[in-house]
Amino acid sequence: MASRSAPGRADRLVTLVGRVRELGLLIALLVLVVAVGLRAGDRFLSLGNLRTVLLAVSILAVMAAGQTLVVLTRNVDLSVASIVGLTTFVAGDLFKQNPGIAVPLVVGLACLLGLALGAINGALVTVGRVPAIVATLGTLYVYRGTTFWIAGGEQVNVSDVPDGYRDIAMTRAVADVPNPILIAGAIALVVAYVLRYTRIGRQLYAIGSNPDAARLAGIRSDRLVFGAFAACGLLCGLAGVLWGARYGRIDSRAATGYELQVVAAVVVGGVNIFGGAGTVLGAVLGAVLLGTVANALTILRFDAFWLQAISGLAILIAVTIDLLITRRVGRTLLAGRNR
Amino acid sequence: MTAPPPPAIELAAVAKRFGAVQALRGVDLVLHSGEVHALVGENGAGKSTLVKMLAGVHRPDTGTLRVDGQETAFHGPLDARKAGIAVIHQHPTLFPDLDVAENVFMGRQPRDRFGRVDWRGMYREVGRLLGTLGVRIGVRTPVKALSVADQQLVEIAKALSLQARVLVMDEPTASLSAREVERLFAIVRRLRDDGAAILFVSHRLDEIFAISDRITIVRDGAHVLTASASELSTGETIRHMVGRRLEALFPKEDAEIGDAVLSVHGLSRAGHFRDVSFELRRGEILGLFGLVGAGRTEVARVIVGADRADAGEIRMDGRAVRIGSSSAALTHGIAYVPEDRHGQGLVLDFPIAANVTLPILPRLGRFGMLNRNRERAIAGDYAARLQVKAAGLGAAVSSLSGGNQQKVVLAKWLATDPKVLILDEPTRGIDIGTKAEVHRIVSHLATGGMAILLISSELPEVLAMADRVLVMHEGRLTGAFSRAEATQENVMVAATGQAAVAHGVA
Numbered sequence: 001m002a003s004r005s006a007p008g009r010a011d012r013l014v015t016l017v018g019r020v021r022e023l024g025l026l027i028a029l030l031v032l033v034v035a036v037g038l039r040a041g042d043r044f045l046s047l048g049n050l051r052t053v054l055l056a057v058s059i060l061a062v063m064a065a066g067q068t069l070v071v072l073t074r075n076v077d078l079s080v081a082s083i084v085g086l087t088t089f090v091a092g093d094l095f096k097q098n099p100g101i102a103v104p105l106v107v108g109l110a111c112l113l114g115l116a117l118g119a120i121n122g123a124l125v126t127v128g129r130v131p132a133i134v135a136t137l138g139t140l141y142v143y144r145g146t147t148f149w150i151a152g153g154e155q156v157n158v159s160d161v162p163d164g165y166r167d168i169a170m171t172r173a174v175a176d177v178p179n180p181i182l183i184a185g186a187i188a189l190v191v192a193y194v195l196r197y198t199r200i201g202r203q204l205y206a207i208g209s210n211p212d213a214a215r216l217a218g219i220r221s222d223r224l225v226f227g228a229f230a231a232c233g234l235l236c237g238l239a240g241v242l243w244g245a246r247y248g249r250i251d252s253r254a255a256t257g258y259e260l261q262v263v264a265a266v267v268v269g270g271v272n273i274f275g276g277a278g279t280v281l282g283a284v285l286g287a288v289l290l291g292t293v294a295n296a297l298t299i300l301r302f303d304a305f306w307l308q309a310i311s312g313l314a315i316l317i318a319v320t321i322d323l324l325i326t327r328r329v330g331r332t333l334l335a336g337r338n339r
Numbered sequence: 340m341t342a343p344p345p346p347a348i349e350l351a352a353v354a355k356r357f358g359a360v361q362a363l364r365g366v367d368l369v370l371h372s373g374e375v376h377a378l379v380g381e382n383g384a385g386k387s388t389l390v391k392m393l394a395g396v397h398r399p400d401t402g403t404l405r406v407d408g409q410e411t412a413f414h415g416p417l418d419a420r421k422a423g424i425a426v427i428h429q430h431p432t433l434f435p436d437l438d439v440a441e442n443v444f445m446g447r448q449p450r451d452r453f454g455r456v457d458w459r460g461m462y463r464e465v466g467r468l469l470g471t472l473g474v475r476i477g478v479r480t481p482v483k484a485l486s487v488a489d490q491q492l493v494e495i496a497k498a499l500s501l502q503a504r505v506l507v508m509d510e511p512t513a514s515l516s517a518r519e520v521e522r523l524f525a526i527v528r529r530l531r532d533d534g535a536a537i538l539f540v541s542h543r544l545d546e547i548f549a550i551s552d553r554i555t556i557v558r559d560g561a562h563v564l565t566a567s568a569s570e571l572s573t574g575e576t577i578r579h580m581v582g583r584r585l586e587a588l589f590p591k592e593d594a595e596i597g598d599a600v601l602s603v604h605g606l607s608r609a610g611h612f613r614d615v616s617f618e619l620r621r622g623e624i625l626g627l628f629g630l631v632g633a634g635r636t637e638v639a640r641v642i643v644g645a646d647r648a649d650a651g652e653i654r655m656d657g658r659a660v661r662i663g664s665s666s667a668a669l670t671h672g673i674a675y676v677p678e679d680r681h682g683q684g685l686v687l688d689f690p691i692a693a694n695v696t697l698p699i700l701p702r703l704g705r706f707g708m709l710n711r712n713r714e715r716a717i718a719g720d721y722a723a724r725l726q727v728k729a730a731g732l733g734a735a736v737s738s739l740s741g742g743n744q745q746k747v748v749l750a751k752w753l754a755t756d757p758k759v760l761i762l763d764e765p766t767r768g769i770d771i772g773t774k775a776e777v778h779r780i781v782s783h784l785a786t787g788g789m790a791i792l793l794i795s796s797e798l799p800e801v802l803a804m805a806d807r808v809l810v811m812h813e814g815r816l817t818g819a820f821s822r823a824e825a826t827q828e829n830v831m832v833a834a835t836g837q838a839a840v841a842h843g844v845a
Contacts (some may be wrong), residue, residue, distance in 0.1 A: 196456070197455040197456050198454075198455070198456065199446065199448055199450075199456060202437075202441060202445065202448060202456060203445070203446060205434070205436065205437055206434045206437065206441075206445050206446075208436075209434035209435055209436040209437055210432070210433065210434045210435060212432060213432040213433055213434055214434075214445075216416055216432050217445050217446050218416065218417045218420070218446055219445070219446055272436070276434065276435070276436035276437070277436040
């Protein structure tokens with residue numbers, strides 16, 4: 001039957017596209033590495049530089065993992081950078097005001113603060129019914145404003161934080177790999193596991209893919225969306241800890257503007273901005289790709305302006321390719337159906 | 340007949356009211372295991388409300404619901420599911436990005452001993468379910484890559500995985516090809532033979548007689564009869580569907596009918612309608628009747644340039660015209676009042692005056708500056724003519740009643756001074772008083788020489804208002820009647836596609 005074979009082919013095509021989304025990203029990354037490597041040689045292609053790139057994107061990757069949870073449910077969290085800024089400053093300030101305070105306690109409090117800030121976002125969206133883009137745009141400013149207010153023009157200096165705190169980011173626990181990379185990797189694995197192997201994870205996809213059908217299937221959408229925002233906040237709290245431990249010197253503007261890089265990483269990584277599709281692996285690869293571009297431009301001595309332009313281009317290319325593939329597949333299907 | 344066990348589902352004298360509308364007034368529906376039971380009725384007869392009751396979406400105001408003889412109440416879709424009822428909607432409610440297996444098991448995925456989603460087990464189980472249905476669909480295929488027919492089979496597989504004993508199918512064949520319908524019916528028959536109770540809701544009488552054992556006919560929210568399919572003919576069924584007295588609700592004035600203004604020849608749009616031809620004359624009200632999904636609105640949308648035709652010709656005053664956009668339609672003197680007045684017709688937050696003059700904004704000013712006085716004058720004129728009841732022209736349209744909103748929509752398009760006015764379901768959802776008023780206005784416009792195409796799902800409205808009636812069925816014109824010829828039976832026979840069968844027109 002003709003009407004059977006055509007959809008069959010399209011089926012496989014769509015399945016393949018779903019699978020290779022991350023593969024395509026990996027290929028893009030490889031092409032980039034080879035191209036830049038040919039021009040810059042050892043300055044770019046070295047273990048040391050690999051470490052630099054991964055270290056530079058590790059905090060971004062943690063945030064991107066959190067953002068993925070939210071975006072999958074057809075929402076977005078624009079306040080992520082402000083959460084990092086507030087938690088990192090509060091953590092630093094705790095050390096500054098209470099010399100001798102236990103490091104694990106501060107880390108725990110910072111993570112809890114992140115969780116609470118994420119929960120506020122979640123409540124605004126699920127209880128207040130405020131569209132996520134508006135709600136989190138609001139909290140972006142509110143959280144940042146709170147940071148300014150707490151800081152009151154002061155900043156936290158390297159000498160204010162104990163070595164034990166800075167060790168979190170500055171040591172290499174395993175095989176010469178800096179801790180932030182290990183932590184980011186571990187978090188990506190945990191989130192990937194949740195998304196792939198738990199019912200809750202699968203339900204997040206369902207909510208983003210078709211909210212009405214999710215309700216009919218008896219999924220408690222509000223609860224899960226709230227949870228996604230809270231988890232995103234928690235991960236941003238953790239990112240705040242890493243930020244403070246890495247830089248030591250913290251002012252109230254920490255991580256300002258970072259939210260767009262996070263969204264960029266997620267979108268470039270193939271997570272559908274309208275929810276329902278994408279993986280953490282993709283989002284992390286997206287972050288690595290953007291980080292590699294930044295690194296390459298620095299090594300090739302391009303102006304910082306180019307970084308922004310090229311990040312923007314990467315987003316457009318990623319989204320366009322996505323759309324083209326989806327449309328192509330749709331057309332193949334239609335052709336198959338017109339008996 | 341043998342003494343039956345308690346029916347799988349029994350609705351006894353259920354009634355339901357939505358605001359001013361009595362959707363159901365005492366309907367009985369008895370569904371036995373091992374039967375395919377068809378639910379038949381005109382648009383608005385109450386079929387959807389009944390389906391939603393069984394799905395646990397609506398609760399009856401009065402009357403009882405029994406499952407296996409036990410009286411019960413559904414507080415939500417989950418209750419219905421627990422009672423073993425699965426509803427398959429015309430448009431499947433699936434997750435397009437997720438694969439077939441997950442769609443079947445969403446929220447109930449099998450888990451291994453570590454509590455992880457057991458993907459392998461799930462794929463195996465769904466493969467088995469699809470196997471029992473005798474269909475070949477890849478369990479890992481994302482649902483968005485499937486045809487609607489295959490998506491429905493995924494819904495059926497879901498119902499089977501839920502061990503549903505009652506399957507409610509709401510217009511399942513509406514977007515299927517003949518071959519797909521055949522395949523679906525083979526599956527439905529097998530499920531019936533395995534002891535499932537199936538409620539089959541459809542407009543297509545030939546399909547109903549092909550598949551069902553018993554038929555329940557509803558009309559105007561009331562139960563007409565339930566009979567064995569073999570005891571009913573299509574003719575009788577149609578008579579029972581429409582058998583309502585026509586009340587002289589609408590004052591139709593006689594208008595002088597002139598030359599053809601709009602003529603349409605061989606108009607086609609793939610997947611929507613084929614080979615539609617008609618003429619609309621000055622002063623004429625031409626009714627366009629059809630059941631939901633017959634393609635009436637689609638024809639109108641092509642005429643006004645909202646969609647493209649694949650073939651065919653549109654002539655205005657005898658000259659062939661190409662209408663590529665709504666503004667081109669306006670230039671040619673064609674105005675279209677859409678069915679969905681909120682979505683397409685009105686800017687709710689704008690005042691009445693701004694809404695009325697929206698389509699003629701370019702005429703209202705010079706150099707891009709709007710002349711507010713002219714806007715008010717024009718809007719005031721039409722509002723007065725149509726007797727829009729409002730606090731003033733500055734009142735936001737959202738503050739008006741449904742009927743008055745509809746008048747504002749009418750005023751808006753009348754302000755464009757059209758030669759052809761296309762009205763799509765102009766009285767849906769408005770109260771009976773305003774309805775009569777809208778009819779009076781429409782009739783009056785025709786007397787003034789306007790050519791009017793009246794699209795309606797309400798048979799009495801069409802019969803009372805139209806000088807001629809065109810009937811569509813599944814994208815084709817299946818009947819054309821003069822006012823004298825147009826009886827409820829004639830029109831309904833054409834609308835259900837029986838005329839084509841009877842006259843051998845394929």
